[in-house]
Structures are given as structure tokens and as C-alpha cells.
Amino acid sequence: MKSDVTGDVAVYTVAGAETARPLPEWLARRRKRSLKQDAEYMNRVELLQDFGFEEASQCIRASEDGDWVVSTGTYKPQMHVHYTPHLSLAFSRHTTALNTTFLLLSSDYTKSLHLQSDRSLEFHTKGQRHYTTRLPRYGRDLVYDRFSAEALVPSVGLDADGNGEVFRMNLDLGQFLNSYKIDVGRDEGVETGLQGSIYAPSVNCGTIAENTHGLTAFGTSAGTVAFFDPRVKKAIPVTGPKMEGEVTALDFSNSGLSLAVGSSEGIVKLFDLRSPRALLQKDQGMGYAIKQLMHLTTASQEKKILSADKRTIKLWDESDGKPWASMEPVVDINHVAWIKDTGMLMTANEGPDQHAFLIPQLGPSPRWCSFLDNMVEEMAEEVKTTTYDNYKFLTLPDLKSLSLDHLIGKTNLLRPYMHGYFVASKLYDQAKLIANPYAWxxxxxxxxxxxxxxxxxxxxxxxxxxxxxxxxxxxxxxxxxxxxxxxxxxxxxxxxxxxxxxxxxxxxxxxxxxxxxxxxxxxxVDASGSTAPKQKERNSDDDSSGSEISSDEDENTSGVRMTVSSSNQNGRQSKDVALGSRSQKTGRVSKNRGDVVGEKSVSFVPESKRRKQAQDQDQDMEDAAPQQKRSYADRRSASTNTFRKL
Structure with missing residues (x-):
């Protein structure tokens, strides 16, 4: 699946070959082993089975229920019907003449009306071709009025009075009614009443606003647009806007008040039926005739217009004409179909494979291929720095920084494009490594x-x-x-x-x-009201032994001193010392609420000064007494080191 980004809008090609003529089946079978190593071939997406024709496709349409896709093409002239829930081709049917255009008369494929290139009008049902009738002159387009059950066929040439005609066939009565007469100019090549010369004037296209006022509009080769009201028995033509060149495409908006008109010069004009002046003019840019116009509504309820010639498909804003997205297949385009309320566009073109494009910002993927949404999200997360797999786009300053500017015009490894060059990836990697060997x-x-x-x-x-x-x-x-x-x-x-x-x-x-x-x-709590944890100091002499530390605080006048009772890790009983003279150690807290403050057991022991002085004197006498040393002179040494006895 190929991704192209135009501004902030991403367009994904989900169906269609990169070239007009891919490998034939017999050659693909021979290269089956080598294609297994081709990542692009192995990761391809096949949207619909046999979505294409042997030579080219002419027209494509999707049913209102969204379950069927019908397309016509050649060679031989035939019709393909795809059943989308199964992603497969339901059946194909051959015809005697090439199809010009067709319409689906029912919500599915069971009733269709086909305008053939041999001046015939064919009615197809679910099983077969139901009926065929001939037209007096060649038809250019096909419009169906659902309210009156009439098929309107704009035609080529002039009638006996020198006017262009739009043939009307009533499907309820099964007969032709009086044609719409339109002034399309004079044919200087032949006499009046004949089929006309090669450049005979004609009524090229038509459209109908069936959801609003029901007016029909027809564009002529003289550059004019004629309007008819089918609700009255007698047609009342109203002359519309004047275009440069022939009018080749028409489309009403959903409101029925706006009309988009495309000409053979590649110009699109947007008109309001209440004003003779164009609201907006847009140039397609290629100079080819506009083949199709369509009013679209995005997922965010923005109004867009689709204009297509034989080379490009462009989507632009209805209010200001700002470009929004574009698609340019490698083959010529014959017809474009939009699956309503989704972001998918399908094309019939001059190539074996039909194309399908997905624009996530236009709408979600159809329900029968909802798996494309997950694939699009994964591709959107990937950050791509190259335009093509084997080439890197560099500007002229980038080439000078890599010392590759001397190769301009001397090798195929540098391909000029717009304001820069496409450089082969291998050459770019080598040049970057030479320019900066410490890049890694x-x-x-x-x-x-x-x-x-x-x-x-x-x-x-x-x-x-x-x-x-x-x-x-x-x-x-x-x-x-x-x-x-x-x-x-x-x-x-x-x-x-x-x-x-x-x-x-x-x-x-x-x-x-x-x-x-x-x-x-x-x-x-300080005197100022601020709080701070108590700072406790530990005597360095007792860090290893864990013995008690005496307090330096003075005793109170009553002779009562607050002490902390603790025990050593070695199990020896320690002396009572004053509270705050040693750091508190973590230990199990007693559950007796009567004597618990924090994590230590606190007691108040009354002592007298005389008793304290007597204990201090006894301790001094014990420290001053000489310790008796035991003699080991007669003991035999177990060591063989004689130097220890020296």
C-alpha cells in the first residue's frame, strides 16, 4: 500500500498497479521464487478479487447499500459485479458493444441501464440482459429522473429544426417522449437533419438535483448550460452561464443552490443559481477537459469539490478553492466513483488494474474493508525520511556539505527534481560516512x-x-x-x-x-511555629559497640531525670541514660499505650546527688586497680615460626 502526502492530507493507494502493464501470469509463475524475496510483492494488498479488466475499464459505480461494485470495460466488452462483503467477483457478463456509461436503477445491482457505443440502450436485470432499444443518434451521457421514471440521454447532432436534443424515454410506459430542445449552435459541415460532421454540436453532459428542487441541467458544446423543470408537461429552458470552450461536466450540490461547471479547457466554475456571476473559478492545471465533478462532505462536515480530468483527481475547498488533496495515477482516468460516507474513491482507467484510494480525513474506510483503518494507523506512525526506497532527496547545499556537487550532470546517481536532486541511497551513505566518520x-x-x-x-x-x-x-x-x-x-x-x-x-x-x-x-516545633525533625547526635566511640551515651543536660532542681531504657544487640543490659543523648534506633514498638512515646520506653527515675557521687568514686577505683596478667612462658607454642619467640 503506497502512501502520498499532500500538505496535511494523506492519500493511500489500496488497489492498482504501479505501472499500466504488470507482469503477465506466466512470467509471474516463473519468477515465483524470486518474488518471495520481494518485500513489496509479499506485503501487497488485494482489495477485491480480479479488480480489473484485460485492457481497460470505462465506468465504475457503487450501489446505494454499499454491498456491490459494478464496473464496465474491455476487451472483450463486459461487465464485472463484485460482492464487497466477500471481497470477491460475483460474476461477469459480456456485451456486444463497448459501454459508454451506465446507471444503477435499484439499491443493488439487480436493475441497471447501460448506454452503449453503438447507439443502443440496454436494460440489465439480475440474470441477463432484459431489453435493448436503439437511439436516433449517438448518446453522450445518461441521467435518470426517479420521480418521473425517465431516462434522459444527451445526444450528438441537430434535429430538423436545428436544435440539439435530449432524448426522453419513459420506463413506465416503455416509449420515447418529446425530446428536450436545446440551442447548441449550427453545424456548418453538413445539412440539417443528418447525423452531423465530426465536429457537430452536441449536448455533452447532464445532471439532476433529485434530492431538492428536481431541476435538470445540460451542458452543450457551445459553452452554455440549459435548465429544465420536469414537473411541468412542457419543458421551459432557461439559459445559464457561459463558459470558455465546451461544457463537459456538471454537478449540483446537496442543497441544490450551487452548480459546479467544468469545461474542455480544464476550468471549473462554481455558480449560485440566484446569480449570473461565478462565485469561484478553479484551474485544473493540466489543460485537459474536465471529465467529472462531484460535491463531497468530509468526516468533519467540510464541503469539498472533486474535479477529475484524464490525468489527475483534485479535491479542493468549496468556499475558497484551496487545494486539499490530489491523486495522479500512472494511467489515464475514465471515471471516478465515491463510496458515500467513506473516504474511498475508485477509478476506471486506461489500464488493466482499477485503482482505489483511501483518504482517512475524508472519511473512514467502508465497513467491508475496515481492516484498512488499522493498516493506515500503523503506516502513519512510521516516520519516512526518503521519497523512494533507493533514493534520498537532497538540496544543493546538502550536496555541497557532502562534497557531491561536482557530480551534477555527470552521473545517473544524481537525478534533478524541482529544487534538488535524488541521490542513490548507497552513494549517500558512503558520502555521509566519509564526511563524518564519527556519525555512528x-x-x-x-x-x-x-x-x-x-x-x-x-x-x-x-x-x-x-x-x-x-x-x-x-x-x-x-x-x-x-x-x-x-x-x-x-x-x-x-x-x-x-x-x-x-x-x-x-x-x-x-x-x-x-x-x-x-x-x-x-x-x-520552633518558637516561630515552623516544624523540623529533631536532630540527634551519636557518639563515635559507641558506633561499633552500641553502648550507652551519657547526657550532657543538667539535672532539674527536684533531682528527677528522664532516662531511656534500651538493650544492646549482643544481649547485654545497658545503663540508663538521659533522653536525647543518643540516636534512636528502629525497633518494635510496644503496644502498651501507657509508656509509649515514639519508639522508645521512657521512665522517670529519681536519684540523689550523693548516690551518684558514690557510684562515680567506686567506678574510678575499679579503673585504677592494676590488672593481673597471666604468664604463658611455660606454655608450649604450637607455631613453628621461631621468630615469634624472639
């Missing part, structure tokens, strides 16, 4: 840096400014540090029920209250 290391360092920055950003704790209780908000956000992304609206911060907790001053947490101190014993 720089790219690797860039990738590593991006990854480090991404991980670093995930570790940064989020912040959120609130009016009240900022410390509580920071505490809630700190709990999310281990997450990949900090969410400032998670939990209480994002719950509307707790919104006043961080906005209303009446809900401010009083950190100096008794309730706050009892719930947060490790928080110290």
Missing part, C-alpha cells in the same frame, strides 16, 4: 543521553503549589517517588472532596497543638 558514535552518544535524561526525569519528584498545608501536599507527593511518573492529581490532591483542605485556611493543620504532637512525636 555521535548518534550512539545522543541515544544514551536521551535515555539517561528520560530516566532522570522519572526520578524527579513532582511539586504542586497549594494555598494551605503545603507540607502535607509535599508529603503526599513524596510517596510517589518510586513510580515512573509523579501524578500531582492522584489521591487526596485530585479528589474534590478534599479540595478545601488545601485551599481554605480554616482547614489549616495546627502543628503546635497537642493532637499534632502526639501523632508526630519526632517533629520539633
Amino acid at each position: 558514535e555521535e548518534e550512539r552518544a545522543k541515544r544514551v543521553k536521551e535515555k539517561v535524561e528520560q530516566e532522570r526525569a522519572s526520578r524527579i519528584r513532582g511539586t504542586k503549589k497549594v494555598k494551605v498545608n503545603q507540607k502535607l501536599a509535599d508529603k503526599l507527593l513524596k510517596r510517589q517517588e518510586r513510580r515512573a511518573k509523579v501524578d500531582t492529581k492522584a489521591g487526596m490532591l485530585g479528589d474534590d472532596r478534599f479540595g478545601k483542605l488545601f485551599e481554605d485556611e480554616e482547614f489549616m493543620v495546627d502543628e503546635t497543638s497537642r493532637e499534632f504532637r502526639s501523632l508526630n512525636p519526632s517533629t520539633k
